[in-house]
Amino acid sequence: DSKTKEEVLDSLEPGIQESFIKYKVAVDPTVKPVKKDVLNGKEVVVNIKDKQINAVDKDVRNTGVHKVLSLDMTQAPRDANAIGQFGQAAMVPSDKEQEARNRWNEGHFNVYLSDQIPVDRAIPDTRPNTCSESVVHDDLPTTSVIFCFVDEVWSTLLRSVHSVLNRSPPHLIKEIILVDDFSTKEYLKDHLDVYMSQFPKVRIVRLQERQGLIRARLAGATIAKGDVLTFLDSHIECNVGWLEPLLERVYMDRRKVACPVIEVISDKDMSYVLVDNFQRGVFKWPLVFWWSRLSEDIIKKNHIKDSDPIRCPIMAGGLFSIDKKYFYELGSYDPGLDVWGGENMEISFKIWMCGGEIEIIPCSRVGHIFRAANPYKFPKDRQKTVERNLARVAEVWLDEYKDLFYGHGYYHLLDRSVIDIGNLTDQIEFRKKCKSFKWYLDNVYPDMVAPLVKAEGLVFNRGVRKCLALQKGSLAFERCDLSKLSQHFNYTWMRHVRQKDVCVTAQGKGSRLAMQPCDNTKPQLRWLHKDSNSALVEHLVTELAPQRLCLEAGALGDSMQLKECEPTSPYQKWQFTHYHTG
Ligand code: UD2
Ligand code: MN
Numbered sequence: 001d002s003k004t005k006e007e008v009l010d011s012l013e014p015g016i017q018e019s020f021i022k023y024k025v026a027v028d029p030t031v032k033p034v035k036k037d038v039l040n041g042k043e044v045v046v047n048i049k050d051k052q053i054n055a056v057d058k059d060v061r062n063t064g065v066h067k068v069l070s071l072d073m074t075q076a077p078r079d080a081n082a083i084g085q086f087g088q089a090a091m092v093p094s095d096k097e098q099e100a101r102n103r104w105n106e107g108h109f110n111v112y113l114s115d116q117i118p119v120d121r122a123i124p125d126t127r128p129n130t131c132s133e134s135v136v137h138d139d140l141p142t143t144s145v146i147f148c149f150v151d152e153v154w155s156t157l158l159r160s161v162h163s164v165l166n167r168s169p170p171h172l173i174k175e176i177i178l179v180d181d182f183s184t185k186e187y188l189k190d191h192l193d194v195y196m197s198q199f200p201k202v203r204i205v206r207l208q209e210r211q212g213l214i215r216a217r218l219a220g221a222t223i224a225k226g227d228v229l230t231f232l233d234s235h236i237e238c239n240v241g242w243l244e245p246l247l248e249r250v251y252m253d254r255r256k257v258a259c260p261v262i263e264v265i266s267d268k269d270m271s272y273v274l275v276d277n278f279q280r281g282v283f284k285w286p287l288v289f290w291w292s293r294l295s296e297d298i299i300k301k302n303h304i305k306d307s308d309p310i311r312c313p314i315m316a317g318g319l320f321s322i323d324k325k326y327f328y329e330l331g332s333y334d335p336g337l338d339v340w341g342g343e344n345m346e347i348s349f350k351i352w353m354c355g356g357e358i359e360i361i362p363c364s365r366v367g368h369i370f371r372a373a374n375p376y377k378f379p380k381d382r383q384k385t386v387e388r389n390l391a392r393v394a395e396v397w398l399d400e401y402k403d404l405f406y407g408h409g410y411y412h413l414l415d416r417s418v419i420d421i422g423n424l425t426d427q428i429e430f431r432k433k434c435k436s437f438k439w440y441l442d443n444v445y446p447d448m449v450a451p452l453v454k455a456e457g458l459v460f461n462r463g464v465r466k467c468l469a470l471q472k473g474s475l476a477f478e479r480c481d482l483s484k485l486s487q488h489f490n491y492t493w494m495r496h497v498r499q500k501d502v503c504v505t506a507q508g509k510g511s512r513l514a515m516q517p518c519d520n521t522k523p524q525l526r527w528l529h530k531d532s533n534s535a536l537v538e539h540l541v542t543e544l545a546p547q548r549l550c551l552e553a554g555a556l557g558d559s560m561q562l563k564e565c566e567p568t569s570p571y572q573k574w575q576f577t578h579y580h581t582g
Contacts, residue, residue, distance in 0.1 A: 084117030087272030317344025342389030407493025457577025
């Protein structure tokens with residue numbers, strides 16, 4: 001019985017687009033052994049140039065592999081007329097608009113519509129066509145699916161759980177663990193237990209105080225019995241065949257961490273929206289998660305198919321499968337991260353730098369409601385919480401590159417009397433086993449621009465047409481000479497004008513310049529210097545110097561001091577030899 005997917009879909013009753021079908025093939029003719037390789041201790045046959053892409057265990061090939069065409073397991077016919085059915089956009093009737101508006105804040109999406117849509121609605125199968133060629137092993141590991149939530153909307157929580165139950169092969173689901181991170185909503189108490197008691201695989205864990213998503217995930221992981229941990233947000237819908245391709249990657253190599261493509265469930269009309277292929281998760285400074293599409297050049301040059309796994313420098317955070325033992329070998333998450341944010345950076349750097357890989361698997365797709373705001377309260381200030389988490393990650397993982405993090409608007413985090421980032425001893429100890437951040441940039445995210453300094457070289461003054469030089473510990477002007485190291489300065493992310501470990505400093509108007517040991521926490525050592533065009537060094541506004549002052553060369557070229565800024569004065573224009581953009 002090997003019908004094509006199209007034939008199967010054609011034969012279905014109207015109104016049922018999905019049904020449980022699994023294709024078994026004795027030997028898949030599309031898999032052509034090319035070379036033998038040893039992956040993870042197993043001998044495998046690799047059928048495509050790159051072993052990353054598709055490998056099938058030799059023995060399993062002979063005994064039978066199956067195509068990932070496991071469609072929806074729900075056999076019951078669906079109400080084709082229900083709103084939002086098949087992932088279509090739903091509309092709020094005009095007499096319900098006020099109600100819909102009122103309920104928006106319960107989840108920061110259209111909660112009214114979500115409640116009208118069947119909890120087991122069908123959604124379009126958005127997998128690339130080439131996914132029907134891919135095969136998975138018959139003996140995949142089992143997984144524990146972990147949802148943690150705080151005050152999640154009832155209908156979205158249920159839809160998330162149903163989508164896992166309905167669209168995953170039962171033998172691969174060890175259990176579904178719901179970790180309630182101290183929700184306050186009544187319906188999440190007794191009701192949830194009663195509702196979920198019809199599904200023996202669902203376990204509910206209740207935290208006795210608010211832990212935040214990081215420690216809530218850890219609480220779920222601790223009790224998980226599956227071979228693999230699969231973390232999901234609590235407002236998602238897993239698409240057909242989502243699980244097998246993730247587990248396949250972990251099976252191929254237990255250090256692979258597999259993420260589905262995250263598709264969009266519209267917060268406004270709840271429609272299921274297909275996303276663009278070839279997206280990677282990356283970061284921008286200061287550690288902001290970002291999507292970046294592979295360039296057409298790279299896709300062409302490497303003959304990347306739309307179903308090929310994509311190496312991913314940073315995971316979005318919410319949805320991934322990881323071998324349970326490997327998760328603990330990695331030291332799991334830093335448990336000192338609070339509530340929300342930064343843990344995706346932490347685990348991503350950790351995975352890559354300590355010997356693993358993160359991949360986005362295009363044949364696995366999960367919809368997620370992206371919300372414009374967090375629908376739950378932060379126990380402390382939201383911004384401070386996230387900044388503190390990021391500072392912990394930067395301190396542990398970024399090495400000398402942490403200046404780029406702080407230098408993108410986070411100078412205030414350097415003052416530890418203002419922000420206590422907590423103890424990092426364990427994290428720093430673990431990190432010693434891993435590769436450097438420079439290695440990560442060079443090998444995992446080479447298109448990232450991360451210059452260690454903003455500008456460097458000679459510091460030329462346009463007025464006196466001379467360069468700064470350090471003579472016996474004090475600053476002077478000299479005829480510019482690139483060969484003289486005493487004329488070389490860096491302009492750093494800390495906004496220091498520095499030579500080795502001494503920094504140019506000034507104390508208020510009219511004061512003479514001096515050199516002081518560099519110290520990242522001292523704001524008075526910072527200078528603002530935009531670029532070579534507006535080339536000008538201004539003293540930062542500080543408590544000592546509330547008015548912004550500019551460094552001016554004396555007309556004779558024998559002195560320099562802080563003066564009121566005059567944007568047109570060439571004596572206040574300073575230019576470094578070389579500027580880095582990034
Ligand atoms: C993204 C991730 C999210 C997480 C976050 C950074 C996706 C789709 N989502 O933001 O998983 O990595 O970035 O931290 O990649 N929750 C708790 N306790 C809390 C706060 C949240 O249990 O104190 C739950 C929440 O109910 C949800 C999950 O954690 O199920 C993620 O939170 P979110 O949906 O607000 O995060 P999101 O999607 O904005
Ligand atoms: Mn989310």
